[in-house]
Amino acid sequence: MTATDLHTDVPTVDAARTDLHSDAPAADAARAELHAPTTEVARADLDLLLLIRHFELALLDLFGRGELNGTTHTCLGQEYVPVALTPLLGPDDYVFSNHRGHGHYLARFEDPEGLLAEIMGREGAVCSGVGGSQHILRDRYLSTGVQGESLPVGAGAALHLRGSGALACVYIGDGTWGEGSVYEALNLASLWRLPLLVIVENNGIAQSTPTTRQLAGTIRDRAHAFGIRHHGVTSTDISEIRSQLAPLIESVRTDSRPLVIEFETHRLGPHSKGDDTRPPDQVRNLPDWYRQSGWNPIEFAQADQAARTRVDQVVRDVAARPLSRWPACE
Amino acid sequence: MRVAENLNSALGDLLEQDPKAYLLGEDILDPYGGAFKITRGLSTRFPDRVLGTPISESGLTGVAAGLALCGDTAIVEIMFGDFVTLAFDQIVNFAAKSVSMYGSRVPMRLVVRCPTGGGRGYGPTHSQSLQKHFIGVPGLAVYEMSALHDNRTVLSAMVKAAQPCVFFEDKVLYTRRMHDLDGLFQRDTIGDVAHVFIDDPATADCVIIAPGGVADRALGAMRQIFLDREITCCLLVPSRLYPFDVEPLLPTLSAAKAIVIAEESTAGGTWGAEIAHQIHQHLWQTLRRPVTLAHSTDSVIPTAAHLEQRVLLQESTIHTAILAALS
Numbered sequence: 001m002t003a004t005d006l007h008t009d010v011p012t013v014d015a016a017r018t019d020l021h022s023d024a025p026a027a028d029a030a031r032a033e034l035h036a037p038t039t040e041v042a043r044a045d046l047d048l049l050l051l052i053r054h055f056e057l058a059l060l061d062l063f064g065r066g067e068l069n070g071t072t073h074t075c076l077g078q079e080y081v082p083v084a085l086t087p088l089l090g091p092d093d094y095v096f097s098n099h100r101g102h103g104h105y106l107a108r109f110e111d112p113e114g115l116l117a118e119i120m121g122r123e124g125a126v127c128s129g130v131g132g133s134q135h136i137l138r139d140r141y142l143s144t145g146v147q148g149e150s151l152p153v154g155a156g157a158a159l160h161l162r163g164s165g166a167l168a169c170v171y172i173g174d175g176t177w178g179e180g181s182v183y184e185a186l187n188l189a190s191l192w193r194l195p196l197l198v199i200v201e202n203n204g205i206a207q208s209t210p211t212t213r214q215l216a217g218t219i220r221d222r223a224h225a226f227g228i229r230h231h232g233v234t235s236t237d238i239s240e241i242r243s244q245l246a247p248l249i250e251s252v253r254t255d256s257r258p259l260v261i262e263f264e265t266h267r268l269g270p271h272s273k274g275d276d277t278r279p280p281d282q283v284r285n286l287p288d289w290y291r292q293s294g295w296n297p298i299e300f301a302q303a304d305q306a307a308r309t310r311v312d313q314v315v316r317d318v319a320a321r322p323l324s325r326w327p328a329c330e
Numbered sequence: 331m332r333v334a335e336n337l338n339s340a341l342g343d344l345l346e347q348d349p350k351a352y353l354l355g356e357d358i359l360d361p362y363g364g365a366f367k368i369t370r371g372l373s374t375r376f377p378d379r380v381l382g383t384p385i386s387e388s389g390l391t392g393v394a395a396g397l398a399l400c401g402d403t404a405i406v407e408i409m410f411g412d413f414v415t416l417a418f419d420q421i422v423n424f425a426a427k428s429v430s431m432y433g434s435r436v437p438m439r440l441v442v443r444c445p446t447g448g449g450r451g452y453g454p455t456h457s458q459s460l461q462k463h464f465i466g467v468p469g470l471a472v473y474e475m476s477a478l479h480d481n482r483t484v485l486s487a488m489v490k491a492a493q494p495c496v497f498f499e500d501k502v503l504y505t506r507r508m509h510d511l512d513g514l515f516q517r518d519t520i521g522d523v524a525h526v527f528i529d530d531p532a533t534a535d536c537v538i539i540a541p542g543g544v545a546d547r548a549l550g551a552m553r554q555i556f557l558d559r560e561i562t563c564c565l566l567v568p569s570r571l572y573p574f575d576v577e578p579l580l581p582t583l584s585a586a587k588a589i590v591i592a593e594e595s596t597a598g599g600t601w602g603a604e605i606a607h608q609i610h611q612h613l614w615q616t617l618r619r620p621v622t623l624a625h626s627t628d629s630v631i632p633t634a635a636h637l638e639q640r641v642l643l644q645e646s647t648i649h650t651a652i653l654a655a656l657s
Contacts, residue, residue, distance in 0.1 A: 094400075128433030137432035142399070146423050152389045153424060156396015156404075168396075181419075184389025191384070326433060 043303070045083055045238050046295060048110065050307035052079040052103045053290060055112050056269065058311050059102075059119065063273045067319070068119060072133045075103040077268035078201050080289050082107035084241040085169070085199065088249045092166035094157040096150040097143035099134040100201075104171055108141050112314045122321040129324035148172070148179025151198070155185045158194035158258075165253050167195040175206025177215055177222065189258040190226045196258040197249060198223075203267035208277045223260040230260045236289045333477050334504035337368055340481035341405065344489065345376045348403050351489075353380045354390050355407030355443075365409045366445050366504055391417035394440055395425040395494075403439040403489055410456045411444030411498060415463075422467050425494040429469035437492035438469075441485070447500040447543050447594050448626075448642045453633035457642075459543070459594040459626075462601050464496050465572045472572040472601075475499040476542025477506050478517070478524035479569045487522070487569070498571075500543025500594070514553055520566070521578050527564035528556055534564040536652050537586040539579075539605060541571055544592050544643065551648040563652060571601055576608040584613055588655035589621045592648045596641075597628040624651040 056074035063072065082104045089095060089108075097104040105115055105126075114126040118136060121129035126138050134145040144150050154170035161168060176182060177200075189196040200219055204211050223230040231248055235241055245261060252259045266286040270276035276283065295303075331339075345351050353372060355364065359382040363370030373380040383390040387408055394404035408414045414421070421442060428436050448457030464472045473488060473495055475481065488495040511517060517526045526549065527534060540548040545567045552563040564586075566579060576583075583589055589609060591602035606621035629641045 125433070127431070130433045131431050135427075135431050137428075137436065142432075144424060146419060149392065149419055149424050152392020152420065153396040153399065155389070156393035156398075157400050158396075159393060160397055160400035160402055181388045181392060184384070184386035185392065187384055188386065188389055188393060192381075328430065 042239070043299070046300065046303050047307060048083050048086070048107060049079050049289070050304055051110070051112060051310065052083070052106050054307045054311040055106060055116070055314075056102060058315050060269065060273060062120075062315065069121065070132060071272045072102075072119065073100040073272050074269045075100050075267075077266045077286065077288055078203060078263075079103050080236050080238055080241070081199065081201055081263050081265060082171075084238045085245070088242060088246055089169055090166065091140070092161075092164070094140045094142070094154065094161070094166075094168040096154045096157075096168065096170040097136070097141065098147075098150065098171055098173065098176070099143075099145050100173070101134060101136065101143040101171070104143070105136060105138075105141065109138065112311060113318060116314055116318045117321065117324065120318055121324045122318050123324055124318070124321060125324040128326040130326055147176045148181040151176075151182050151185035152188070155189050155194055155196055158189065158196040159192065162193070162195055162256055167197050167249075167252050169197040169199060171199045171201065173206065174200065174202040174204070174211045174215060174219070175209070177219060178206075183222075183226075186223070186226045186228055186258070190228050193256045194258055195252050195256045197252050198258065198260045200260060200262040201265050202262050203265050205267055205271075205278070207271045208275070219260065219262050228258050228260055230262060233261060233263045236287070236292075331508050332504065333475070333481075333506050333508055334366065334368055336508050337475065337481045337499070337504075338370060338372070340485045341369065342372055342375065343482055344403070344405070344485055345372060345379060348489070350401065351379060351403040351405065352394070352397055353405045353407070354383055354394050356383055356385055356390070356409050358382055358407055364407060366501065368443075368445075368504070369407065387413050387416035388420055391420040391442060392424065394442075395420055395428075395438070398425065398438040398440040398494070399428065399436070401437075404441070406440070406442045408442060408444050410452075411446035411460055412455050412458045414442065414444050414460060414496070417442065418463075421464070421470065421494060421496065426467050426470035429493050438494050439489050439492050440494040441488050442494070442496045444496060444498050445501050446498045447502060448631045448638055449502050451633055451635055451638060454630040457631040457638070458596075459498065459500075461498050461541075461571060461593070462595050462599055465601055465604055469493055470572075471495045471570060473497045473570050474541040474543060474568075475503060476524065476545060476567050476569060477503055477508050477510065478526070478545065478567050479522070479542065480508070484569050498541075498543070502546075503543060506546070512549065512553060514556070515549065520582065521575075522569040523579065524567040524569075525564065525582070526567070528552070528562045531564045531582065532585055534562045534586055536561065536563040536588045536590060536656055537566060537583055538563055538590045538592060538648065538652070539566045539568070539602075540592040540648075541601075542567055542569075544594055544648075547643065547645040548592055548648050550645040551652060554645075554649060555652055561652070561656065572604070574605055574608065576605065576612060580612055583609060584616055587618055588652070589617075590624055590648065590651045590655055591621060592624040592643060592651070594626055594643050596626045596631075600625050619655065622651050622655040624648050
């Protein structure tokens with residue numbers, strides 16, 4: 001390849017964010033009626049979304065007041081991703097989360113007390129306060145703090161599960177695609193036909209680096225390079241997302257083939273705390289399901305207040321608990 | 331029986347006895363059977379659980395860690411131990427940490443096998459002894475293969491411990507005979523440490539501690555020094571290098587005039603330095619002099635035989651170290 005070829009082959013810098021079109025048949029377009037949170041399911045989804053939102057806001061508040069140790073990474077703006085996936089994943093499925101995993105955990109277990117106790121090092125902590133925000137293991141849910149590390153591990157879990165109908169789901173971000181382990185795992189998953197579901201939360205920014213400055217080409221093309229199907233999600237509507245994804249995720253189980261699902265989403269908060277280098281106006285203008293949703297306004301306001309109250313209570317309760325105990329440090 | 335056959339047989343037994351055991355690695359399938367032929371025949375016997383992988387040390391070790399997390403037993407072969415650096419994150423940051431970082435103990439039956447060491451002219455990136463880089467990692471055990479330890483017992487101990495283990499296998503041992511000792515020597519064991527001595531171990535002038543790959547060189551030095559000078563040494567060959575419990579060895583160590591620790595690692599931050607520190611902690615008041623370390627020089631490992639020999643720990647290096655320690 002000549003230098004000229006190299007130049008002409010480079011796709012536009014926006015490609016990584018815009019090329020989300022799906023390998024699946026076009027989803028049914030008429031979904032407006034699914035917006036209204038009138039059903040019990042939709043109300044439960046709304047409650048869960050708001051629980052995660054207020055949990056994350058409470059964490060930033062606690063940090064601001066110096067009441068948390070270390071660091072945290074909130075998923076503000078991305079809450080709908082794990083909420084949409086919740087009914088599509090079962091207890092036999094392994095879920096591998098990452099550094100930005102509070103939403104993943106809360107969507108699976110709805111246990112703000114255990115998670116906050118873990119983050120605050122208080123009695124009742126899921127992992128005795130050893131793991132903290134980004135290292136949590138509960139049943140078949142596990143998070144780790146090193147980028148790309150969990151994808152080969154998830155492939156191993158998928159190998160263990162192959163043929164059982166269960167799958168291994170691994171959440172990664174757009175930045176994770178810089179890690180070589182991702183490609184080693186995708187290659188193995190495709191070769192060995194592993195039931196591996198990769199959920200990419202492409203929030204357009206890796207810590208402080210815009211995706212357009214750290215990812216050449218597209219995630220879709222990268223998946224395709226391994227013969228792995230890719231499906232892009234731009235909607236934030238939970239019912240619509242589920243309708244799109246249910247048959248695809250089912251096929252991971254029945255056909256035992258890996259699948260990459262890429263959500264185009266937005267990180268509304270800092271990477272960790274107080275470290276957002278984006279202009280405030282740019283962040284304010286990012287789409288937010290919280291502001292843009294088609295929920296019934298009265299019902300939304302009630303649910304919002306209820307979630308806020310619940311989280312306030314959790315914070316008071318957990319903060320008042322004794323410190324967590326770990327036998328190795330007794 | 332050769333060491334390679336013993337190890338092959340131990341792996342076969344493990345796969346047969348444990349239906350949840352997997353073996354993963356590059357080029358390990360028949361008819362090739364692995365770069366050093368250690369896995370020969372196993373993929374034919376257990377085609378679903380002996381898996382040939384792409385050249386992806388991080389990926390395959392991560393897959394093995396995932397299997398271990400799910401309750402399986404996973405054995406990984408890294409073709410040349412030098413390449414284990416590519417799997418360092420999976421071993422250190424995932425597998426080893428998972429044992430304890432989630433608050434309660436998570437059993438992880440994972441063994442990473444690393445053909446190791448020089449003396450075969452493979453050059454700087456195919457000859458190293460990287461044990462020292464895995465010493466002192468919480469949740470991780472380091473073992474070394476030896477012709478004095480049955481690999482069935484060693485493999486079984488590693489799996490039973492239910493924590494990740496890195497198993498260093500000095501390549502020069504594969505073609506050696508198991509338990510093949512010169513008539514000059516006698517042997518017994520102290521825990522999992524093989525103890526080789528001449529006549530009465532209580533009267534040895536010098537105690538040498540050396541892992542399996544170096545044992546032959548240590549025995550050669552012991553033999554020569556005895557024949558030339560009637561100086562008696564005894565040799566301790568541990569199976570597990572880390573964590574290392576020095577206490578059962580203290581009676582043997584405290585009786586000697588000198589202690590030498592020999593290993594093939596290059597200089598600096600060595601396993602021997604860690605063991606010497608433990609011995610000093612226990613015996614500082616009675617030692618006649620500090621423990622002597624013998625190892626390869628502070629250098630990359632050259633390919634040309636005459637250069638490689640200058641860098642790597644030789645029988646003569648141990649010989650010199652013993653005499654210096656007793657001087």
